[in-house]
Amino acid sequence: MLTLSDATWKQMLAMMATSRPGVERVAYLDGVRTADGTSLGMGIVTTVSVPYAVQSAGHFTVSAEEMSRAGAHLRRHGLVRLAQVHTHPGHDTRHSPTDDQSAYSGKAGAVSIVLPWHAAGGPSPTDGTVHVHDGHGWRQLSQTDAEAFIRVIPATVDTRPAALIAPAGQPGIRSSRGRRRWGPWATIWAHVTRRR
Numbered sequence: 001m002l003t004l005s006d007a008t009w010k011q012m013l014a015m016m017a018t019s020r021p022g023v024e025r026v027a028y029l030d031g032v033r034t035a036d037g038t039s040l041g042m043g044i045v046t047t048v049s050v051p052y053a054v055q056s057a058g059h060f061t062v063s064a065e066e067m068s069r070a071g072a073h074l075r076r077h078g079l080v081r082l083a084q085v086h087t088h089p090g091h092d093t094r095h096s097p098t099d100d101q102s103a104y105s106g107k108a109g110a111v112s113i114v115l116p117w118h119a120a121g122g123p124s125p126t127d128g129t130v131h132v133h134d135g136h137g138w139r140q141l142s143q144t145d146a147e148a149f150i151r152v153i154p155a156t157v158d159t160r161p162a163a164l165i166a167p168a169g170q171p172g173i174r175s176s177r178g179r180r181r182w183g184p185w186a187t188i189w190a191h192v193t194r195r196r
């Protein structure tokens, strides 16, 4: 089972959306493994990595050098690469032969999620197709299996009544001086919190 927060997933989609229109996007989900190698893809995602890829309408490539750059933080922080996410131009999210060959890993437990329409419209992980590597090859999960395999959890939970939530500003300080000092961040944060 792969566990990730909704905030992490949204962040990944936001980063993918900054690619130029009409090209395949790719990102990696990194984190900590929560079981040994016998359980396929068990882990908790903490980090989204977007590599410098050569992107085109129906293809992307990450060179060995760029792959290494996009993985330099793993060892430093004791993380592992848990999954690859990439996009296809249309609704077909099956692995192409190239996807099978050039995925980030060909080892048991590797996970590859393919999202349709270049991830436009904020798809969930299971709006695409989830593939897992079983040590022999890539296997496509059914919708039911994919939904059981990927668990999206909330990054924050706030059960306070709306009336008790103070206007946003510098934490704990309500003076206008504090707000001025925090400048645009106070305004952005106020927008974010008011939407809830």
Ligand SMILES: [Zn+2]
Pocket (backbone or CB within 6 Å): 086, 087, 088, 095, 096, 099, 114
């Ligand atoms: Zn592909």
